[in-house]
Amino acid sequence: MKMKCNFNVEDLIKYTENLLSDEDKERVLEHLNSCEKCKRNYGVLKFTETYAKDSLPVSESISKNVMEAIDVNRYSKNKKFWLGGAFHRAIPAIKPVLAATAAVVVLLGVANFGSLRGLIYNPSSVGPSTTDPVNHPQNTNPAVLPESTNAVTKEPVETKLITLYYANSNADKVVAEKREVEISKDTQIEKLVFEELQKAPKTEGLYLPIPKGTKLLSASTEGGICTLDLSREFVDNSPGGTAGELMTLYSIINTMTELPDIDKVQFLIEGQKEEVYVHAIFDEPFKRNDDIIEKSSSEIKAEVEARSQIAIKAIKEKDMEKLASLVHPVKGVLFSPYSYIELEKHKVFTKDQLKDLLESEKVYNWGDYDGSGHPIELTFRQYFDRFIYNQDFANAEKIAYNEVQQLGNTIVNISDIYPESKFIDYYFSGFKPDFEGMDWASLKLVFEKYDGQWYLVCIAHGEWTI
């Protein structure tokens, strides 16, 4: 036992894990022949692996017992208790309008249309999710780029970013879709834009609300008024209904008024002014309507962040009056002790109930403790201290909009339970270094829009669940 040993357990671990260079491996191997201590450690490590890998035969009764214990009809067709949006899809939320735009903008620096109203685009407002590759000019048509218009005797072609409005799936708002088009000097921009609008939207979830067969007979702009002469189909093929009518009209009006020098749109049907369209007075020019445009995600983000700021402050200060004023007037607010929200298990309070809840001595059942599965039976005050504000979330390490922060495969089902919601995640990655991040904590405030305002529908606590 007198030989010199320059190796430690760590080296041997690396050796057994095959993480050493050939040279180092050689050195360890040589050393192993002469060092009893290392040989022993090596043997122990090898044994550990063998032991872990060794598998015992499995009793057949496991499968049998499980099948007997479960309700085999739980998921059968006439028993879909679990639908209601709880099943998770890996499909990421799609915000393709912005995605498409983002892709376009990058390559647009050359064409200078910055002065055109509505065409100014601020890349910093791009949402976080860029999943839709449509309309990426690099992939589709490289010839569009000004550099590549070579010296052949062609009309000078410019690349322009235009904004088109399509109907959303509820037919209550129009949504902008930006598109890059090529325009030569002698093309009439109004015509080009209208015809571009008649192509189907590239954004998923948007619809073209212009009646089938509609043709633009002519277009002209004078004194800020763009006159569009449309074929009879525009009237005849209209699906009717006020909502559809508004979509049809404002999809066109808002698209056209994106162009410089156009403030209003006058419609003609085959050269004639008509008195009404479906319901709308049709013989006067229409003004642009900004209220019917769905807000961009950056605007929404700013709104939600502002509301959440008020909410987290109210929570920190235990200002229940204030907090209650933020609660959804119809749905109330749900309290979820962990990230997985269960509508049938977790408590919901209305804004009126919430006001005096901190003083209440009543013990509620808030769901089950993770791990033990025991019911969480606490007064609101106790719940508040344990499952709402158990950390100083108002000064969280990270505050994120609509994205979940924590690690691990904790299921976060906010977007399934509240598909229309936006949330703010107040997040701490961990407190004690020994816990190696297993003591992360988060508080998510979930908001839904009601009557033009964002209201709190859920306060979901999150922590490492065992």
Next chain:
Amino acid sequence: MIGVLTMNKERDNMLVENTLKGNISSFEELIRLYQVKIFNFLSKMTASREDAEEITQEVFIKVYKNLYKYNNKWSFSTWIYRIAINTLRSEYRKIKNNKDIDYYATIPELPANFSDYPEIAYEIKEQSVEIIKLIDQLKEDQKTALLLRCMQDFSFKEIGDILGITPDAAKMKIQRAKQSICRKYEKLQERGR
């Protein structure tokens, strides 16, 4: 290797979806595919065949009940371990109390080429039970990480996902587990001499 994993993942997701459509034999297939792994993991975690069997059953029952919550962004293969660990922890108190472990029942057959050093191979064989005890007595999180790594060839990332920690933290736990076993064994040998 990656191809196989992706295929398994697709296969698992398909079986989950079919189960959720009411096709119960898809769930039986999932049991068949995973029971050996889960049972062996649990039998090493509990060092008891009976407990492991019981908890394995419970894991599959839980998997079935909660299948609609399964997020197919994650692999089924990591999700089920997470449930196994949850179940184990909630059952653990019960088990720990009446632990009268027969470590001898779990000694693996050592392969002939187990060690290049015959004298050590002999010693380890003799001391198998002691080493198994050391593994069993590891801190729970270390033991879990070590077993997941050694028996399933999970990546550090996957182990991190299962335990809700970073890949680096997972790697660290495995490293510490191995160090701890070696050091304790060393001490044991010194005392025995």
